[in-house]
Amino acid sequence: MTMAEAARDPIRVRPEDAHEFVVALLEASGVDRKNAEIVARGLVQADLRGVESHGVNRIPSYLARVRNGVLDPRAEPTLTEVTPVVAQVDGHNGFGFPAAHLGMEKAISMARTFGIGMVSVKHSNHFGMSAWIVRQAVEAGMMSLVFTNSSPALPVWGGKTQLMGVSPIACGAPGGNNSKPFILDMAPSVAARGKIHKALRRGEKIPTDWALDSEGRPTDDPEQALKGVMLPMGGPKGSALAIMMDVFSGVLSGSAFAGGVTGPYDMSKPGDVGHFFVTIKPDLFLSLQEFRDRMDILYQRVVGSEKMHGVDRIYFPGEIEQLTEESRLKDGIPYVQEEIDVLNAEAERLGVAKMRVRR
Template sequence: MAATYYADPAEAESFAAALLRAGGGLPQDEAQLMAKCLVQADLRGVDTHGLARLQQYMTRVKDGLINPTPKLEFEEKTPVAAHLDGQNAFGFIVATKAMADAVRRAETYGIGIVTANHSNHFGMAATYVQQALEKGMISLVFTNSAKQMPPFGGVETLLGISPFAAGAPSENEVPFILDMAPSVVAKGKIRKAARRGESIPLGWAYDKDGKPTTDAEVALNGSMAPIGGPKGSGIAILMDIMSGVLGGAAFGGEVGDQYKETRPQNVGHTFIAIKPGTFVDPATFRERMDTLVQRVHNVRPAEGFDRVLFPGEPEYLLSVKRRREGLAFADAERKMFEQLQAEFGVKPLRLSETPLNLTNGQ
C-alpha cells in the first residue's frame, strides 16, 4: 500500500506561508492568507487543491506569470456592489478580499456582491463559502476556468470545469456547503486511471471527436463530460456569465490554462453574500436550518448507504479527523516538499508515517 505522511495543519500552514514568502515573493500577510486557503482544502480532503499545488504556483511566480505584490482596490458600483481588478494576483488573495468586501456590504445592506477580473485559479471554491459562514452569511461563489468541456452536443472544448459553491449557516448541525464542478468527475481521476493503465467508466469523458470513451489515454486528449448533459453544460455557461461576461474577465474559452500556457489567466469570479437576518430573525434561520439538516439525516438510507449526509458533511467529517490525525500527503508530495524546502531554504515540514494525535485542533 502507498505510504501516507501526516503533517500538523498549523505546521503545514507555516511551511506553505514561508515558501510563498521566500519563493513566491508574497508579503507576510498574503502568504499567510494563501497558505490558510491551501490547508483548508487539505483539511476537507480536497487534496488536489491544497499544498500539492505549491510547486506549480511557485513556478508561475518564477516565470513572471503571477503578480505577488498587487495593490488591490475596490471600485464601488452601488452601496451593495463593487468590482475588484485582481491585477493578476493569486486567485486566493483576490477571492478572499472580494468575499470579505461582499460580507461587509451585506452586514450593512443585507446583500453584497463583488465581481473580480484579472485573477487566477482560486483553488477550492468552498474556502470562500466558509469565510462567509464565519460571519453568519449565506453565500454564492462563481468562478470560471480554462476550457476542458464542450457545450452539450458539441465536440470542441469551450467551457471550464468551473466549480459553483454555495453555503448557509446552521446552529448546532453542519452548515450547508455545496461545492461542485459541473463535470462528472475531476480530470485528476482520468489522469490516475491513465497512469495505472485502467479504463474509465462510460460517461466520464469523450474522445477528440466527441464520442464517449472508456479509454483513459484517449479521454486525456479528448474532453470532459458535463453532469446531466445539457444541465451541467448550462451550469458551466452560467459560471462563465457570472464570472467572465459580467465582471470583464476572459470567457468563452479564453481563460488561460495555468498548466499549458505562458500568459496571465484572466480568471473572473463573483461573490454574493446574503445576511439571513434581513429576512428572518438570524437565530430562527439557523434553527430552521438545523431542522432541515435533521430531516435530511432522518431519511432512511438506500441500499449501499450507512446514512444520509448533508452537502458539505463528508468534507466536514474528514476535516474533524484530519485536525486530529494531521493532513495526509502521498510520497510524491513529500518529495516535492523536500525539493522546495531545499531550493528556498525554509524550515522543513515535519512528516510522520503514522497518524498524529493532535489535541489542540486548529
C-alpha cells in the same frame, strides 16, 4: 510489502506544518506574508476537507507560473465601490486567493449594513477550492453564492472540443443551533479536473465515465483524459451550468470568457480568471432564531430520510468534508511520498526548509 506499495502509504503532516511550509515557499517566491497566509489557509483547508485535488499539491504549478512570468507574486488586489452594495476587485494578475478573500470580505461588510453585498473580481487567477470562500461567509454568519470561471475543459453539449471550464458552483448558509452549516461546492462535470491531475500525480487510474481522450473515447488514463475533454454531469444540464459560470464570472466582470481563461498548468499567459460573490444576511425576512430553527428542521429531515438499500447514513451537503476535517485536525493530513518529494523539490529550489512530516 513492495517498495511501490510502501510509497503509496500515507505520510501524515500536521496542518500547521503544511501551512507554514506553504507560507515559506510563497514568501521565498516574492509573496508578502499577509497574502501568503491567505493562500496557505485556502490550500490547507482543501486538504483538511479531503479535497486534495485543490490542496497544497497545487503549489508547484502556481510557483511554475511565477517563474514563467505569467503570475505576479507581488500583486496586491484593489477594490472599487460601485454602489453601497456592489463592488469590484481587480486582482492585477496576482494569486486568486487574496483577491477572492478581499472580495468576500467586502461583500460580507456590505451585507452586514444593507442586507446584501455583491462583488465581481477581474484579472484574477485560480483560487483553489471554492468552499473555503463559502466558509469565510458562513463563519461571518452569512449566506453566500460563490462563482468562478476557469480554463476550457468541457465541450458544450453537442460539441466535441474544449470550450467551457469545469467551473464550480458553490453556495452556503449557516446551520442551526443543532445542525451543520450548508456548504455546497460542486463542478458541472462528472468530476473536478483537479481529481484527474491528482490521479496522474499518484499514478492512479480514473473511472471511465469522467472524461474522453483526444479521439473522443472513454479512458481510464488520466494523462489521456487531460488531452481530451471532461464530461459534463447530466449532459446538457452540466453544460448549461458551465456556461452560467462564464456569464456571471467572465462576461460580467470584464475578465476572460468563452475559452479565453488560462489554466493553472498553462505557462503561456496570465490566467485572467473572473469570480462573482453574493452575500445575504439570513435574518432579512425572519428573525435569526427562526432561521436557525428552520435550518435545524431542514438538516434533521435530510439526514433522517428513509435510506435506500445499501446506504448506512445520509449526509447534509458539506458534512462529509467537515467530518474529514475533524479527523485530519487530530491525525494529520495524508500525502504520498511522490507528493512530498515534489513539494520538497520546490523547497530545495527556493532554499527553504523541507516539509515536516510525522514519523
